[in-house]
Amino acid sequence: MYIAIGDIHGLAQTLERLLARLPKEGVLVFLGDYIDRGPSSKAVVERLLALEKERECVFLRGNHEAMALDAIDGDLEAQIAWQRNGGLPTLDSYDYDIPDDHLDFLRRTRPYFLTEQYIFVHGGLEPGKQPEEMQEPEMVWMREPFLSSDYDWGRLVIHGHTPIGNARPDIHPNRINLDTGAIYGGKLTALVLPQRRFITERAREK
DSSP, X not given: OEEEEOOOTTOHHHHHHHHHHSOSSSEEEEOSOOSSSSSOHHHHHHXXXXXXXXXOEEEBOOXXXXXXXXXXXXXXXXXXXXXXXXXXXXXXXXXXXXXXXXXXXXXXXXXXXXXXXXXXXXXXXXXTOOGGGSOHHHHHHOOTTTTTOOOOOSSEEEEOSSOOTTSXXXXXSSEEEOOOBGGGTSEEEEEEETTTEEEEEEOOOO
């Protein structure tokens, strides 16, 4: 069993409430965007680091982790982009001093995760290409032509990245989008597979 979790964006309390409602068995697959925009990115990463000591977890890289890493590594354009896209609340949560274990966590996130039935990825895939044929930036940033494609990748694609305005999972024959816009007042969503059971938690931080 796999349990996929959509974009968290620094909402530590909302994440904690969702985790409490998830099945105790199964591999947790986090789809990326743990940080930025929300108030508690540091607390989110701390919780994920603790969680992987409790049960099996897979952590994918989102475009916000990619931006943060490029910025930290000295890319000026990435530094500007990161600040414009919610990086300042992340830096504030760390008092502008990100510890080594948190940086290591960001660096070891992966661009995709494959099983026999599913492809887990943050942004999306190019129609006609498998993940191993693509570059990481494409997979973490992809929207079109992925979102409008009916291409069959041979596995169901589970992704986030593109917020859904009605706070409901976006379900298609070839893909399911779990970014139900928690950071915009929507919900944080988990998907239990293969049962296709959705568990949602309304975003609320004190």
